[in-house]
Amino acid sequence: MQRRATWATRWLLVSDRWWKDAVFYQVYVRSFADSNGDGVGDLPGIRSKLPYLQELGVDAIWLTPFYPSPGADHGYDVSDYVDVDPLFGTLADFDDLIKAAHEIGIRVIVDIVPNHTSAQHAWFTGDRSRYVTVPAGDGLPNNWPSNWGGPAWTLDEERGHWFLHLFAPEQPDLDWNQRQVRDDFDAILRFWLDRGVDGFRIDVAHGLVKKASLEDEPEPFPEARFSSDWRTAIDQPEVHEIYRDWHRLAAEYDGDRVLVGEVVFADQARVAPYLRPDELHLAFNFSLVFQPWDAERIRASIDESLAQLPIVTWVFENHDVTRIVTRFEGERQARAAALLLLALPGPVFVYQGQELGLEEVDLPDEVRQDPIFKRTNGERLGRDGCRVPIPWTRRLQPNAWLPQPPSWSDKSVEAQTGRDGSFLELYRRALELRPQGGFAWRESPPGTLAFDRDGLTCVVHFTDERLPLENVVLASDDENTAVWMRR
Ligand code: NOJ
Numbered sequence: 396m397q398r399r400a401t402w403a404t405r406w407l408l409v410s411d412r413w414w415k416d417a418v419f420y421q422v423y424v425r426s427f428a429d430s431n432g433d434g435v436g437d438l439p440g441i442r443s444k445l446p447y448l449q450e451l452g453v454d455a456i457w458l459t460p461f462y463p464s465p466g467a468d469h470g471y472d473v474s475d476y477v478d479v480d481p482l483f484g485t486l487a488d489f490d491d492l493i494k495a496a497h498e499i500g501i502r503v504i505v506d507i508v509p510n511h512t513s514a515q516h517a518w519f520t521g522d523r524s525r526y527v528t529v530p531a532g533d534g535l536p537n538n539w540p541s542n543w544g545g546p547a548w549t550l551d552e553e554r555g556h557w558f559l560h561l562f563a564p565e566q567p568d569l570d571w572n573q574r575q576v577r578d579d580f581d582a583i584l585r586f587w588l589d590r591g592v593d594g595f596r597i598d599v600a601h602g603l604v605k606k607a608s609l610e611d612e613p614e615p616f617p618e619a620r621f622s623s624d625w626r627t628a629i630d631q632p633e634v635h636e637i638y639r640d641w642h643r644l645a646a647e648y649d650g651d652r653v654l655v656g657e658v659v660f661a662d663q664a665r666v667a668p669y670l671r672p673d674e675l676h677l678a679f680n681f682s683l684v685f686q687p688w689d690a691e692r693i694r695a696s697i698d699e700s701l702a703q704l705p706i707v708t709w710v711f712e713n714h715d716v717t718r719i720v721t722r723f724e725g726e727r728q729a730r731a732a733a734l735l736l737l738a739l740p741g742p743v744f745v746y747q748g749q750e751l752g753l754e755e756v757d758l759p760d761e762v763r764q765d766p767i768f769k770r771t772n773g774e775r776l777g778r779d780g781c782r783v784p785i786p787w788t789r790r791l792q793p794n795a796w797l798p799q800p801p802s803w804s805d806k807s808v809e810a811q812t813g814r815d816g817s818f819l820e821l822y823r824r825a826l827e828l829r830p831q832g833g834f835a836w837r838e839s840p841p842g843t844l845a846f847d848r849d850g851l852t853c854v855v856h857f858t859d860e861r862l863p864l865e866n867v868v869l870a871s872d873d874e875n876t877a878v879w880m881r882r
Contacts, residue, residue: 409706410717413502414594414653414677414742417454418826421746423714424461424483424710425469425796426784432792436784438484444787447808448501451750451824455502457596457655459714461489463517467565468766469782470506471598472513476583482839485592493591502593509580510599511566519567525579526604527559527570538611549817561573561602561629563766571637581644588648595680600638600656600669600678604631630665638674653677655708656658661685663703670705677742685848688723688732690844690857694836698738701834709739718781721755730821731855731877734869735844737825738853738879740834745822750783751806752818755780762798816872824869827880852880 397821409415428440430474432812438461448456458469461483470480479486496503513519518525529549530537536557539547541564548557549564559568569576606628612625626753638654645652656678658666663682669675701708711719711732720729734809736743763769765777777877784795786807791799804810811817830847839845842858854862871877 397461400540408672411655412676413454413651416740416831417502417707417740417742418452418737418829419457419472419504419655419744420448420451420453421457421459421713421744422460423747423782425459425742426782427747428785428787429792429795432794433482433508434784434792434796435482437482438479438488438492442488442495444663445495445499449499450827451823453501453745455593456496456845457504457744458506458615460506460508465565467563469683469764470471471508472511472563472566473508474513474515474517476507477586488544489877490590497591503591504594504596504655504799505587505592506598506599507584508594509569509571510558510602511562511568512567514567518569523556523567524556525573525576526571527568528554529558529559529609529648531555541770543767559605561599563770565766568605569603572783573605577637581640584644586642586653588645592595592652592797593650594645594653594655594676596657597654599659600658600675601634601658601660601665602629603637604634605629606631630660634783635668635671635674638669642673642675644847647726655679663700666707667703676880677706677708678704679713679744680704681710683709683711683736684713688728688857690842690855693735693857694844707735707739707743708742708744710744710780711736713744714746715778716781718755719749720752720755721780726752726754726818727872727876729816730871733818733822734825734853734871734877735855737822737829738846738848738851740832740848746781748781750810750819750822751785751811753783753785753803753806755798756800758783758797764797821869821871825879828869830879847882850882852882854878855879 424440427436428444429436430439430443461479462473463475463478463480464470464472479489486647493503493764503556535546535548541547541560542562547559547561550557561568612628641654647653654675656669657680658669658673660666666678669678682700686692686696686700690850719732722727723729723732749847760773763779767775767777767778779797783797785798786799788809789807791804807808811819830848830851835847837845837847842860843856847856864875864880865879867878868881869879
């Protein structure tokens, strides 16, 4: 009861914000829609699919980086923050896209990558004064590992220094203790806000400021695959100053612009400080990304998130994690997961293709491109399997930058549109009926979850047992694995 009351009070605080229960659709730009047949998605392609997104019923789209980039991490290595990579179009295409999206009521947020730049950014090919560097001495500056294998430091013998990179060496880390870096990013944010974006998704939001002493992480040091493995080097108090500045900056603009942080911690208590009223508006809650398809684990994760965070977002998929059809071992589970996800209270992030029930693609090694795969010599498969371009038509795209499996012909938008019981039609209907208002668990037998939202009850079965159900308005499948019922 206590928990419900707290949740309801927090909810009231954001009750007039457009994003408080918005459905954000993540567009992984290079894999969404290809307008010029080069095998890679682009901005005009996205624009051409706005009617699809409108019909699907999403409120906003998040565009992954489309800025000029050598592509070492497919755009998360930016060499110019205020332009569009020719691969994806032009600034004029961007303006057209924003305008067309706004005309049909779809907001647009864009990715901003402030932790690191590309090694080909002029700041890095130039004097490097904006970066974390340490004069070359005896060996590595400390024991920090790159998230993708090997040390987080690379020695530049010519320049006589080590430079830091939490990710690949092609992505050197900026030094956020410098006023210049902060000013640069203020100008970058303004550039895009002036062009009409509705907000930003902030990459590695908790990582920008590093511990000034650059001291070793405590031993024994785990292999840092994930930011939550980092103990003391990142998540520094000073990072909050940045978001307070950005909050003020965004508030200067009309239209309720939103800041969404990628604050990656398994423990949501560590995410909460980023969501203070004068900092980020939203942060991804990745806790469901780590759960198996198990009633008790998922309920515990939901409870924990609601208890820890002032506003909770819900995420099952993105461009960095295995798709749920594969993770939850089947389409039946993924369909049920869709009804669970879309009934939860608060903003939801849907990754492109999630609405089609796409599975992780088991790509042959020769076509894999993810730097994680390359840097670990294939020991870690990386993320290409969830980045295969969207199949729009039954006839698949012969030159897609990652090959679409032949079975996707039948999963294409064309094949699923209007098909009774298709994954896509389930999504469309769920987005149409998506419940609002209060949230409260109901008693239900082990292996099931049940909760109420305003006029609807959502029941999800994780085993083959089924409860007797009445007034079903939407079912995930013929077996009622998950249902929404009218009360
Ligand atoms: C998180 C992004 O989601 C991921 O795709 C990227 O590789 C890293 N940050 C580094 O920018």
